Amino acid sequence: MSFATMLKELLTGLATSFGIFALTLLFSLPLGLVVAFGRMSKNKIISAITQVYISIMRGTPLMLQLLVVFYGPYYMFGISLHPTYRFISVIIGFSLNYAAYFAEIYRGGIESIPKGQYEAAQVLCYTKSQCFGKIILPQVIKRITPAVTNEVITLIKDTSLAFTLSIPEMFTNAKAIAAAEKSMVAFVAAGIFYYIFNLVVATVMRKIEKSMEYYN
Amino acid sequence: MSVFEIKNARKSFGDLEVLKDISVSVEKGEIVSIIGPSGSGKSTFLRCATMLERLDGGTLTYSGHTVAEDKDGKAVYLKNNELRKYYSEFGLVFQNFNLFPHYNVMKNITDPLLTSKKATPKEAEEIGKKLLEKMGLSDKADYYPCQLSGGQQQRVSIARALAMNSNILFFDEPTSALDPELTGDILRVIKSLAAEKMTMVIVTHEIEFARSVSDRVIFMSDGVIVEEGAPDDVILNPKNERTKAFLKKFEEI
Ligand SMILES: Nc1ncnc2c1ncn2[C@@H]1O[C@H](COP(=O)(O)OP(=O)(O)OP(=O)(O)O)[C@@H](O)[C@H]1O
Ligand SMILES: [Mg+2]
Numbered sequence: 344m345s346f347a348t349m350l351k352e353l354l355t356g357l358a359t360s361f362g363i364f365a366l367t368l369l370f371s372l373p374l375g376l377v378v379a380f381g382r383m384s385k386n387k388i389i390s391a392i393t394q395v396y397i398s399i400m401r402g403t404p405l406m407l408q409l410l411v412v413f414y415g416p417y418y419m420f421g422i423s424l425h426p427t428y429r430f431i432s433v434i435i436g437f438s439l440n441y442a443a444y445f446a447e448i449y450r451g452g453i454e455s456i457p458k459g460q461y462e463a464a465q466v467l468c469y470t471k472s473q474c475f476g477k478i479i480l481p482q483v484i485k486r487i488t489p490a491v492t493n494e495v496i497t498l499i500k501d502t503s504l505a506f507t508l509s510i511p512e513m514f515t516n517a518k519a520i521a522a523a524e525k526s527m528v529a530f531v532a533a534g535i536f537y538y539i540f541n542l543v544v545a546t547v548m549r550k551i552e553k554s555m556e557y558y559n
Numbered sequence: 560m561s562v563f564e565i566k567n568a569r570k571s572f573g574d575l576e577v578l579k580d581i582s583v584s585v586e587k588g589e590i591v592s593i594i595g596p597s598g599s600g601k602s603t604f605l606r607c608a609t610m611l612e613r614l615d616g617g618t619l620t621y622s623g624h625t626v627a628e629d630k631d632g633k634a635v636y637l638k639n640n641e642l643r644k645y646y647s648e649f650g651l652v653f654q655n656f657n658l659f660p661h662y663n664v665m666k667n668i669t670d671p672l673l674t675s676k677k678a679t680p681k682e683a684e685e686i687g688k689k690l691l692e693k694m695g696l697s698d699k700a701d702y703y704p705c706q707l708s709g710g711q712q713q714r715v716s717i718a719r720a721l722a723m724n725s726n727i728l729f730f731d732e733p734t735s736a737l738d739p740e741l742t743g744d745i746l747r748v749i750k751s752l753a754a755e756k757m758t759m760v761i762v763t764h765e766i767e768f769a770r771s772v773s774d775r776v777i778f779m780s781d782g783v784i785v786e787e788g789a790p791d792d793v794i795l796n797p798k799n800e801r802t803k804a805f806l807k808k809f810e811e812i
Binding site: 457459460462463465466467468469470473477478481482485557558559 | 609610611643646647649650651653655657658659660661670671674675676703704705719720723
């Protein structure tokens, strides 16, 4: 295999890795907010359920969760799913897992906003949802961005776990190439790509943080 | 007709009875100061008056509209969607300002107008400009709260409350969080509002200020109104022993 072919395969894999990364964020960031609301709910049952959910998601390996999402429907209910379900189950597994982490970050952020902000908004006739959307959430986002950045960077590296379900993302491809060629080159190249991916994301996140530094 | 009336107000936190049968009525243009020792229930009274807390018992009325009625000793409030209409009856100035830190000074004043008063951006901006000028903060419109002194922040928060154009303004120790040299600024602003006959209820530890600005002074202690009347009567010639003791402590300071 030529060096160019190898790079091409790795980059195709990288595109898939990026797909997993972007779709996971797209679903888990909003879902995390919903879970955070559940966790903070005054309804004891809802709060207990979300607490258990968060604890399972954070307390068991993501790899295991991916396997359960993928094989679960067949083993438990005998449903055989379309081949595309392989990729879909990766997105479901990642989103459910990361939503749990994001939920705890959101909760910490929301609980750190002083009560006076809600009270001022109430006296100024904001509705509850106006208060949350215009007053609370922007401040929460500023406070949690550093913690979210950590998770996002972990997610980049975690996308390699999709190899568990034989998704042709970068790590899966690198492993295949290394085995066929009996050479480390593919691993080194993949490492460099992951690193660059991380660097780009970290820079973007830093920009976002900076854009909110006009107040404290 | 009173702008604000609270009758037989009762409020407890757990076993602690904080308000015990308090009744206060404020007429249009009247300025009422509330003084009293720490923990006597002054903030709780204001928080009940502004619906940040709910009364256990009693009635609450704004300009003749009853929002909470006493039924068998229990305060029964209007449904939430009904109640909302009456939030615009009053404004509240907090001890620690509670400005919105992510909005600049102008936006702190205009956003509530745009959000809940459905003002047009142009109207809101004009109101904002006028009030900032009045507060001597015209040059600070683009500043963020964190770039202002405490006194300036409190003036912004007063402007923000005034912009809502409510019938009555409540102040909870508006100068307590400020350095002594900045309290004068705020007291002057409140005096200028008094000159314009703004209806106000002011909780304060500034006894001399209360005497000079108010039409009526209420002395509260342990959740009851111990004494009330003309400022000179209550502050210079208190009749009740508890009032005397409280004012004596102030003289000593
Ligand atoms: N949310 C609450 N939960 C429990 N107790 C409370 C609560 N708010 C106030 N209290 C108690 O009620 C009493 C009256 O408090 P309040 O803040 O109304 O006093 P205050 O007259 O404003 O005092 P200060 O002059 O120190 O501001 C205090 O004993 C206080 O601890
Ligand atoms: Mg108080």
